Amino acid sequence: MQTLFRGKHFITLREWTREEIDTILDVSCELKRSFAMGVPTPLLPYQTVFLMFFEQSTRTRNSMEAGITQLGGHAHYLDTSTMQISHGETPKDTAIILSRFGHAIACRNCFWKTGNAYLREMAQWSRVPIINMQDDLYHPLQAIADLMTMREKRGKDLRRLKVSIIWAFATSHKKPISVPLSQALLFPRYGMDVTLAHPKGWELPDWVLEEARKNAEQTGGTFRVIHDQDEAYRDADVVFPKNWGSWVTNESTDVVDSALEANRAWKCTREKMHLASPECLYMHALPADRGNEVEDAVIDGPNSVVFDEAENRLHTAKAVMALTMGGRG
Structure with missing residues (x-):
């Protein structure tokens, strides 16, 4: 089992080895078992994840929000139309600031020929892991x-x-x-x-x-x-x-x-x-x-x-956050 995940970006599964993906699955199963038995899993106490949405969401938003809460942390839901992004702030500046405020940045940007490039630019400047909540090319979650x-x-x-x-x-x-x-x-x-x-x-x-x-x-x-x-x-x-x-x-x-x-x-x-x-x-x-x-x-x-x-979206999201968060770059 692979164990070194802290700070690793989750943008596509192409950058994750088969062994690393198997570890995500193993952790997902453990977290699902604990959830079924009512066993608390406060693996990320007081951790903050920012959830940036350029589009609407039901499963992704709520699996991430519920997931981080069940891990002992907190999510900030960010509608990008109400952020300075709508006035032209760059992915670089957004990533630098939010990564100084918390422990992970998750983003959904599905605009064709824009979304994945946006996440890649954030990853270049972020001090914390970037989690892809869906872009124009990939939906790893x-x-x-x-x-x-x-x-x-x-x-x-x-x-x-x-x-x-x-x-x-x-x-x-x-x-x-x-x-x-x-x-x-x-x-x-x-x-x-x-x-x-x-x-x-x-x-x-x-x-x-x-x-x-x-x-x-x-x-x-x-x-x-x-x-x-x-x-x-x-x-x-x-x-x-x-x-x-x-x-x-x-x-x-x-x-x-x-x-x-x-x-x-x-x-x-x-x-x-x-x-x-x-x-x-x-x-x-x-x-x-x-x-x-x-x-x-x-x-x-x-x-x-x-x-x-759909339920497994919760458990896999929790596994991704539990494995990649927890430290600051």
Whole structure:
């Protein structure tokens, strides 16, 4: 088990070794067990984490706020529209000041071609760990919770598990590519047989596909990209039908256009789930666009583990904070 984490940034899982990720999972399980038994875990007494949000949030904000409270610390929720950021203050200046005030800075910035660069600049100047609460390219907190959930439901050895990341139709907003991108990079590292399925026009960056294939080769798994949703569901052990935006091929911020409307049939239905293995897990980062991405009969059905998955956002967030916070640079 790796033990040297104090001050380490949590911006993407690409900078974390397999051993380090396994440690996060082990700590998450321990914290979940303590939570279930009502055992206090004041691992970060009087510690402060600043939560900077450029977008709305339910699971991420509350898992981080509840998590730091349960660890004995305190969170400051910061709506960036009410900060001097809205008047042009730079990531450098914000990071320098907040890192002198507390023990970690967490940020969600999903603006295309801006978000990850913003976090990277803060990390360059911060004296404390930067935690990525989602940016335009990565959502490591979601990916680690997904991995934890699969291990709980299917065992620690996930090699050759058939997992499909499937684009789904939605109209709520033009979503980032960060969830499928993070999953495509992480899951092959655990030897899974990963399928990425989407209509043409919703591609992930080429470098992601190349790295995912390399990760699969190193662990004995596989990674493929297809454009047939039925094939993606067929015999799958886990499915992640979720919408993401066409940012790579179309940088327009329009939510609904003719290309999107042409792919209404990309929807998770009972019929699609019947193509999968009988015990196939239905997973989703939430919030799901009910009626578009998925039928109620599926998300509320016996194969759905979305609420267990969402709960694990709390325990994995606590693990990340417990491991990376606690000291000042």
